[in-house]
Amino acid sequence: MARIAVGGMQHETNTFAPSRADYAAFEDGGGWPGVQVGDTLFDAVAGANIPVQGAIESLRAAGHALVPLAWAAASPSAHVTVDAFERIVGALTDRLRAALPVDGVYLDLHGAMVTEHHDDGEGEILRRVREIVGPDVPVVASLDLHANVTRGMVAHSDALSIYRTYPHVDMAATGARAAGLLMRMLGTGRRFAKAHRTLDYLTGIPSQSTFIEPANGLYALLERIEQRNGVALSFAPGFPMADFPECGMSVVGYGLDEAATRAAVDEMAGAVADAEKDFALTLLAPDEAVERAMARGEPGAPVVLADTQDNPGAGGNGDTTALLAALIRHRARDAVLGMLIDPPSARRAHEAGQGATLDFALGEISGVPGHVPLAGRFTVERIGDGRFTCTGPMFKGFRMQLGPMALLRSEAAPGVRVVLASSKCQAGDQEMFRHLGVEPIRQRIVALKSSVHFRADFQPIAREVLVVRSPGPALADPADFRWTRLRPGIRMRPLGPAFRPA
CATH class of the missing domain: 3.40.50.2300 (Response regulator)
Incomplete structure (x- = not known):
C-alpha cells in the first residue's frame, strides 16, 4: 500500500x-x-x-x-x-x-x-x-x-x-x-520515457468536438496507436485563447521503450497535421441562424443554436443579447435561450414575483463594445433558487448553485423565453432548463450559451446544431484575436495566416 x-x-x-x-x-x-x-x-x-x-x-x-x-x-x-x-x-x-x-x-x-x-x-x-x-x-x-x-x-x-x-x-x-x-x-x-510534439496551427474550439470530424477520427486513431505501440498517448487540441508563446495543439506520450514512445507521438502528430484542412467550421450570423432554425425546428426535434462566442466555459460572461434579440426580432415560436447570466435582472424577477409583467434591460453587463442591454417588456413565468443536480452525460452529479434564476417570456414575441441565472456557468445540461419548468425537447429552438459541452446532453434531442457567430470574447475563429505573444510562424487558424510579431 x-x-x-x-x-x-x-x-x-x-x-x-x-x-x-x-x-x-x-x-x-x-x-x-x-x-x-x-x-x-x-x-x-x-x-x-x-x-x-x-x-x-x-x-x-x-x-x-x-x-x-x-x-x-x-x-x-x-x-x-x-x-x-x-x-x-x-x-x-x-x-x-x-x-x-x-x-x-x-x-x-x-x-x-x-x-x-x-x-x-x-x-x-x-x-x-x-x-x-x-x-x-x-x-x-x-x-x-x-x-x-x-x-x-x-x-x-x-x-x-x-x-x-x-x-x-x-x-x-x-x-x-x-x-x-x-x-x-x-x-x-x-x-516512463517521454515524448512531446507541438503543432504549428490553432483551431477554434467549436471544431474540436469529438462528436464531429476530424476529432472523432483522430481520437479513434490515438487508441489504435496506443494499442499497437504499448504507449500511453494523449492529444490536446489546445485552448486557442491564451496569448503566450506555448499556446497550441500538442501530442504527448509515455512508455517503457523510448523509440516506441517517440514513434507513437510522431505518428499521432503527423495525423493531426494532415487533418488541418478538416478543422474548418461554418459559422452563422444570428439572423441567418434563427431563420434556418425557424424553418427546421419542431417540438420533439428542436434546432440547437450554439452562442459560442459568449460561452462562459471559454471566458465569456454569458451576458450578450444579440442572439436573443434576433429570436425576438423574427418572432420565433417555442424558442428558449439559456442561460443569460444577469444577477440584477434575476433578482428583480424574484422581487416582482411569478406572473408579474414589467420592463427589463437584460444582459450586456460586461461591456462588450458597441452593445447595450436589451430593453423590453417581459413576463416572469417561473422563478427558482438555482439549486439542482445535473443529470446529463458530462455534468452528471454536479450539484449546481447558480443563485436566483428566472424564466422570462417576451411580450413583443410571446414565443420567445429566456432563462436567467445569477452565477456564471455555461448551458450544458437540460436540468438547467427543467429547474424552471422548461423541457428542452418540447421546444422548436433551443439557444445555448455554450460552444461544445452542450452536445453531450442536447445533441441527442436535436434535429440540427448550428454554431452562431454572435458577439462575445470567446471568438470562434482564433485569427480574429489580437495576438501579441504567440510563437512566430504558428498559423492562427487552419490553413490561415501565420503570426508575425509586431
Whole structure:
C-alpha cells in the first residue's frame, strides 16, 4: 500500500476575456465545488464526473492511502489573480510539505491556466510540487482536452493524461487513467520515457468536438496507436485563447521503450497535421441562424443554436443579447435561450414575483463594445433558487448553485423565453432548463450559451446544431484575436495566416 497525495487546481484562462478570476471566483466554483482544503475534498467531489474523483476511486480501490491536499476550480475567465493562485497553491504545497514522506502525487489540473504572474500556471504548480517531493517520487497529472501542454508541464511531471472527449464526458475516467499510470510506476519502480510534439496551427474550439470530424477520427486513431505501440498517448487540441508563446495543439506520450514512445507521438502528430484542412467550421450570423432554425425546428426535434462566442466555459460572461434579440426580432415560436447570466435582472424577477409583467434591460453587463442591454417588456413565468443536480452525460452529479434564476417570456414575441441565472456557468445540461419548468425537447429552438459541452446532453434531442457567430470574447475563429505573444510562424487558424510579431 502506497501513501499518495491528491490535490489540484482547475482554471481555463482566456487572456482576452473581460474579467479575472479572483479568490472569490474559486470559492464560488462556477458549478464545480468551491475551494477545498484537506478532508473536505473527498466529500465535495463524491459522485461527480470530475477527474480527481476518478483518481480517488481508482486509488482507493487498489488499497492506497490518500492524503488530501487542496483542490479548487473556477469558471473560465481572464487571468487568475496573484492572490488566488498563491492562496490555493500555497495551501496545496503547505499540506504536501507537512505530509512528507509520500510515495506519489496525483494532481487534477487543467493545462490552460495563465496567471497575473505566470504564463504557465500548471507548469509552476508542478515545479513547486517537484521541488518539495524531490526527483524520486512519481508525480502525475490529468489535464483538460483544451490544455496548452508546455515544456514545463512535461519536464516537472512523470506522466500526463488528457481527456479524449469533447464534451468532456470522460473527466473522471481520465483521472482514473492518470492514477493508473502512477500505480504502474509504483508497482514496477520504473519511470516512463517521454515524448512531446507541438503543432504549428490553432483551431477554434467549436471544431474540436469529438462528436464531429476530424476529432472523432483522430481520437479513434490515438487508441489504435496506443494499442499497437504499448504507449500511453494523449492529444490536446489546445485552448486557442491564451496569448503566450506555448499556446497550441500538442501530442504527448509515455512508455517503457523510448523509440516506441517517440514513434507513437510522431505518428499521432503527423495525423493531426494532415487533418488541418478538416478543422474548418461554418459559422452563422444570428439572423441567418434563427431563420434556418425557424424553418427546421419542431417540438420533439428542436434546432440547437450554439452562442459560442459568449460561452462562459471559454471566458465569456454569458451576458450578450444579440442572439436573443434576433429570436425576438423574427418572432420565433417555442424558442428558449439559456442561460443569460444577469444577477440584477434575476433578482428583480424574484422581487416582482411569478406572473408579474414589467420592463427589463437584460444582459450586456460586461461591456462588450458597441452593445447595450436589451430593453423590453417581459413576463416572469417561473422563478427558482438555482439549486439542482445535473443529470446529463458530462455534468452528471454536479450539484449546481447558480443563485436566483428566472424564466422570462417576451411580450413583443410571446414565443420567445429566456432563462436567467445569477452565477456564471455555461448551458450544458437540460436540468438547467427543467429547474424552471422548461423541457428542452418540447421546444422548436433551443439557444445555448455554450460552444461544445452542450452536445453531450442536447445533441441527442436535436434535429440540427448550428454554431452562431454572435458577439462575445470567446471568438470562434482564433485569427480574429489580437495576438501579441504567440510563437512566430504558428498559423492562427487552419490553413490561415501565420503570426508575425509586431
